[in-house]
Amino acid sequence: MIDVVLKKGKEKAVLHKHPWVFSGAIEKVKGKPANGEIVRLLNIKGEFMAYGFYNDQSRVALRLLEWDEQVTIDEAWWREKVGVAVAARSSILEEGVTDTCRLIFSESDYLPGLIVDKYADHLSLQILTSGMENIKPVIIDELQKLLNPASIFDRSDASSREHEGMQPSFGILAGSPPPELVEVVENGIRYGINIAEGQKSGFYCDQRDNRRILADYANGKTVLDCFSYTGGFTLNCFQNEAKSVTxxxxxxxxxxxxxxxxxxxxxxxxxxxxIQSDVNKQLRKFREEGETFDIVVLDPPKYAPSRSALERASRAYKDLNRLGMLILKPGGLLATFSCSGAMDMTTFKQIIAWAALDAGKQVQFIHQFCQPGDHPVSATFPEGEYLKGLLCRVL
Incomplete structure (x- = not known):
């Protein structure tokens, strides 16, 4: 196994079991490991620190897997990690209520670069790191043994694979091709999921709990669901007898x-x-026409893919939320979200406060939304906490 030596003074994060080592923290590599190869990380004194995937094309040069030198990372190790992650979701799945969730959540399940979503009897898989790409056959086999899915579909078409020197990968991996729409149930509501053509891996199961929480406020109300995608918030609000939803x-x-x-x-x-329209344009149109709502939901795509984009994204979030506030009835509710990992909750609250100031409104925060239990956040990997939201009363 090839040794990679860490620069002096860069040990703290590794000792705290953070799974990323950036290229700038590496002193030297004793050999020429292939991208995705497992290497041994040493400190400047030559003492063992961890095992991890190596990739010289990625800014994250090492993705750490194991901190115990006596543990062998073999096929059994991978199968155990997959099994633990799948078993942890058993309490979420309930026949007739919810049969879709995230089974494996990358670094937060100690499987860096691997995402697996369950859609009824079908699985959607994303591999975003070269190391995990090497382990793909073992992962597929273990998922088949554990779940016997009707299909496993590869949605490894994310642009982030380019940072690992990989081409997109797309198509059926096991079983028969899924139907055009796979029917699933979440919170007792039925959905048709397009695994092959839908956004991300087909569906946004990370909003499952938040949809249900917001729906509790929707009875008899007029609701505007922006960035509605396939109707998660829309359908939950109708389930709780919203007066109308746009x-x-x-x-x-x-x-x-x-x-x-x-x-x-x-x-x-x-x-x-x-309404098929750009959301910002449609919000301005509602404003011009004097149309107002009791509840406005703003669930935009990732505005800040990195910290370098945070300033620009903050302006976009502020303008979007200002527009949302301007079409709310007095005392109405704004449910606003950010799925940008670079955006922390404190900053997000400040942005909402700035938006309220520009809109001439007063805002009360009455609930904080977060990602559900099938999207856990490892204590040593806070970057896994990407979804955040606020329920605001706008006065």
């Missing part, structure tokens, strides 16, 4: 899937509008 998304496929999801569920005569 759904806005720029994607024609998302809007059509949302409409078909409404048809899947037996909501009695829902008062629903589906």
């Amino acid at each position: 759904s806005v998304d720029s994607s024609a496929l998302a809007i059509e899937t949302l409409k078909s999801n409404l048809e899947l569920n037996d909501f009695e005569q829902p008062d629903h509008r589906a």
